[in-house]
Amino acid sequence: MCDDGETKCRRCGLCCRYKFWLDGELVFTDKYCQFHDKETHTCKVYDHRHEATRNRCLSREEMVKQRSVPTGCPYTDEDYVGPREPTEKELQDYHDDTEGAT
Numbered sequence: 275m276c277d278d279g280e281t282k283c284r285r286c287g288l289c290c291r292y293k294f295w296l297d298g299e300l301v302f303t304d305k306y307c308q309f310h311d312k313e314t315h316t317c318k319v320y321d322h323r324h325e326a327t328r329n330r331c332l333s334r335e336e337m338v339k340q341r342s343v344p345t346g347c348p349y350t351d352e353d354y355v356g357p358r359e360p361t362e363k364e365l366q367d368y369h370d371d372t373e374g375a376t
């Protein structure tokens with residue numbers, strides 16, 4: 275989600291990883307936004323990301339509020355806890371549930 279003006283960003287790219295809600299908890303998937311650059315961990319369409327994603331890309335502030343950036347992201351407080359990693363079964367169930375969906 276970062277550009278050069280976002281100096282605190284470590285460019286981990288984890289905020290571009292899809293998540294899903296499970297029993298009130300936000301859980302990471304193994305999928306990233308289609309515009310995520312795997313080599314640089316940055317957004318390939320950053321300057322027009324809202325249009326490119328049809329406004330599905332939230333601002334950093336919105337992501338922090340939604341608790342969808344990872345634990346340890348420099349834009350969060352010390353006591354912030356982000357999404358957790360899924361178990362293999364949770365990930366398989368997620369893929370089974372979303373197969374064929376867009």
Ligand code: SF4
Nearest residue numbers: 283284286287289347
């Ligand atoms: S999760 Fe935080 S540190 Fe990582 S890319 Fe996103 S804004 Fe940057």
